[in-house]
Amino acid sequence: MTTLLNMENIVKSFSGITVLKNINLTVNQGEVVALLGENGAGKSTLMKIIAGVHRPTSGSIYIKGKEVTILNPKHSQELKISIIHQEFNLITDLTIAENIFLGREKRKFSGVIDWKLMHKETKKVLQKVGIDHLPAEKFISDCSVAERQLIEIAKALSFDSEILIMDEPTATLNDKETQTLLNLMDNLRKNGLGIIFITHRLEEVSQVADRIVVLRDGEYIGSEKVKHVTKDKMVSMMVGRDIQDLFPARSEASNDVVLEVNNVSVKNRLHNISFNVHKGEVLGVAGLLGSGKTDLSKALFGLYQLQQGSVKLFGQEIMTPKEAIDAGISLVTDDRKGEGLILDLSVYENILLPFYRKMTKTGILKKSRMDQIVDKWVKNLQVKVHHSSVEVGTLSGGNQQKVVLGKWLQMNPKLLILNEPTRGIDIGAKTEIYKIIKDLTNEGISILLISSEMPELLGMAHRIIVLHEGEISGELSSKEATQEKIFNYATGGETVGEND
């Protein structure tokens, strides 16, 4: 078995702050290595070193036993390393074929593209990832998230990569798509690739990985064969302590109606949606990608024009985001970077953004009051940041999510809509967020929990409604809910099986 990649004693510091201390990582041919660690543990920095984005401050990198200095991303690619980032690097206005061969288009002669050959080659690589039913001239913008993921992998394979790095590839996929991807990884391994797999879902680790490498706070904790470690052991290696219960016990919800959604329809998105949310209740919303979960959250927040029906909080009708906020609805969107935060602004300003309006009638802001509010939330939510003036874009995912939560909790919501609140967040931050949810319900705040992670819904929600193609296809109480039943409703009430 050849060792493809060997990193020894990698140290990296930025302006004097050490973020990686003596990290070791090896990847062998035909091996899937799961790189585990909480957000901020240093996984991304380590990957950026392999990708040639950063150079290590000290330490050595060997590719197939030969010491190398990875100069830049292009060099990394030449060393047969490919990275599939969390945010895809596909150009949405170009076709699949153009994306796969971007910068190295097949040519008839200098400068003239040989479309026929390019489409043929594209078919070949798409076949390797099992999506050769997609036409090569299809635009990326018309492809689903899962398809884009596979196209990224196909692109990596077209470079004859030997080392494949996948940064949370399953974060945005549903269960079925995830399974397809894991099977594909297994196939690639059999073909001799070395894969570094970053994920927060430990079930996937047990299923597909051969070995784990754990980082914590920039330090190398250890490497173990997956066969020899339990999930609990993985977690305690990651967080440095034991986590007993992921989900806190549910508290009793009252029968008072807080939110009343009556026969709501939004053109092409939602059809005849009706439900209530009670005081102190966690109402789970399940559904596959494209089932209308996100549309529902936006409709409740007054972002869509309703074709019919009404959304009422304590009897007051909601038509615009401003009305929603003033009535007591807060929306934590699933798109942290696009909708939740202003990445260039500080933690400070992001926390205060929706509250500015409430702080002052004259429009003049008072610094002492602002400092007080920001300090409170940074402390309460344990946001890991050395100063609140730091740009929020430089924080890890979990800490960014806490900033989003902080800014909405400051608004004193009566109903908090959480859309995928734990997506891309490590297990430590997850349990913290679950605890926050539970504390909020104790205070009588109602939660609409939209999630594609079934264990989360089963563990947290009092009731679960399931969406399918913009309609409610079923409702389950926490007692009767199981993964199978949810999946059944989510696929349109058919028996579980083929449903494309």
Next chain:
Amino acid sequence: MEKTTSKDNKQKWINLLLVLDKYRVLLIFVALLIVASLLSDAFLTTSNLFNVFRQVSIIAIMSVGMTLVIITAGIDLSVGSVMAFSGAVLAGIITAGIPLPIAIIACILVGIVLGIFNGFIVAKGKVPAFIATLAVMVIARGMTLVFTQGNPIVVSDTSFRFIGAGTIFGVPFPIVLMIVIYIIMYWVLKHTTFGRYLYAIGGNEEASRLAGISVDRVKIAVYALAGFFASVSALIYTSRLMSAQPNAGAGMELDAIAAVIIGGTRLSGGRGAVTGTLIGALIMGVLDNILNLTNVSPFYQDIAKGLVILAAVLIDSKLANLKK
């Protein structure tokens, strides 16, 4: 061992550069002042400096509005024409014998109304700011030509001269006005909700909307302010010449944009400050002045200005890379 010390040294240099980065516009300005005073004895005299500042005041005031617009990730190409039209209205009303205060109010109103029009098309019509304000730029220029019939409108009311040529405690009035405006707008950007919303919208419009900010209203207000400041510039400009010119302010929108960019405000929005813009405008003013004092042909002056803009932007992108 040696290797690490050289690395430490490099780090120190980078840290120093980052500190300098914060004040780089100011440093460039100071360097320019030193060079200018070495090149010409006439430069560091009170009368010359007042002259530079007075000339700069027109573009500097216009650039305040441009800074606000650019922070929201917009642009306003119409300010030069808006200045021309509001100046023409001003001169027209004064020559009609209507009292000065009314003429001034009318001039300002013209600026605000055209600004609101810009803002409305951008915010509600969802037209890219570049296109919307380009159209208004052409329209306002046309309106100026119609209003003036292509001829200058000469103002003879000498009390109007004060705005451009008067002094307060020995300091020329335009300079006082410029400084007051900059102090107020510096404060507004830092300490009011409106100011903070500009950065938020420029940084991420969608997230701002979801935070309950009335994005459209803020945008309309920003373009209204840009129009307002263009018409304030018109007051000074018209008073300096004691006439309204049909081609006044042509190309001035580009000078204003240049001042904003040299001042370190990011063209794609979300970042910037009026202090930088003021220095940006001063850099261009001093550059003009010293090239005049040393008798450089005006044809070369434009080339020099262009090179300074390029240098400022290049330094910006280099430093941005260093920070990574």
